[in-house]
Amino acid sequence: MLKASPNLTFVMWRLGARRIVVTANPENLEHMLKTNFPNYPKGKPFTDILGDFLGRGILSADGDLWHMQRKLASHEFSARSLREFVVNVLEREVSERLLPILSSACADRRVVDMQDLLRRFAFDTVCKISFGTDPGLLDPSLPESALAGAFEVASAISAKRGAAPVYVVWKAKRALGVGSERQLRAAVKLIHAYIMEVIRRRKATLENGIQHKDLLSRLITGGHEDEVIRDMVISFVMAGRDTTSAALTWFLWLVSSHPEVEAELSMRLYPPVVWDSKHAVSDDVLPDGTRIRGGDRVTYFPYGMGGWRGSGGRTASSSITGGGCRVRESPFKFPVFQAGPRICLGKEMAFLKMKYIAAAVLREFSLRRVEGERQKPTLVPMLTAHMAGGLQMVVERRK
Ligand code: HEM
16 A cells, blocks of 8 residues: 555544554654654553553653653663673673574574574573573573563563554453453563562662672662663563564575575565554644644554665665665664664664674574475564564574
């Protein structure tokens, strides 16, 4: 529908549901994400869906609450010591866990689901960076992590809420405390209890003068309330968990499809966050003339913007990697990390992680898709771009 529209924008009407404006027009993106930013918060419908899980964390906050957290988190994310800490965490997780797993798969000629492996890797590292504990999802000698299971359940049920055509069903289930809503409540309770316990113990060790470099310890040292710290680290885990692993899964799939253009690949074709929405506060007109009414959902679509050839005969973001050289493109044409005042805070960290992992893995191993699985994978646009059925690969040592 976007392709068929001359201004890369269409309006969706459904009986009894709010109007949804879907756009892939860079001028409209700049307008909603920057020029008229205050008119396009995430909005109450978003908080309704994710608020039980994300609480007052940065991913679901708006207005003053968001602004306060953004300032706080930008300060922490820009610290050079955090970058050093991230590299240390990556080094250990790659050399002690990821590479040995690939080595043994290579020796046993065992097929590996790289999507699953990368998701486990991402969860381990994001937990170490966010609150300094190790769920050990890549360590078979450790028991299954209840925390990882709870994050999985809470994000899947919250995503299902968002995809439901009418909200009365899940709202009624929540009011009655039954079914999936009961599972969600139990998962959130477990996550809260786990993180509050980490906060309690960390405070004690910090008082004894022991230094920690993770985000949670930095927030405790900053003197913030326990609940705020808890919700902030939940947002960090959610923001950093499936995004980097989705990017790397699609990247490995592309590399194995086109080894000859390996050097030119980017995230343009498979952005990990496929679409993203805001809710208009009041009436407005987008630069292409689309009329917005207060309450409308306005959705932009990075997946659509990366993949097709626009009217000019080039992809919306083709100049990112032209002939192997990198050209800085407007973030409104390449909104993989969003753009404007709310642009992803972990962008640098994500690139650091992905380059580190891609280089460490591809320097030693060559990954080939399982023979016979030549068809294009199916993208499941959950909260992040999931690959249906995983990415089954054969690991060979690079000659
Ligand atoms: C390839 C990997 C990643 C991609 C594609 C990505 C993409 C995005 C996008 C699209 C948003 C905007 C969401 C919205 O406002 O609706 C966002 C926000 C955010 N991201 Fe990332 N992200 C990635 C990795 C990370 C990592 C590793 C972290 C670190 C923990 C992180 C931290 C954040 C935070 C804290 C926000 C909220 C910013 C705010 O609301 O002001 N991200 N990211």
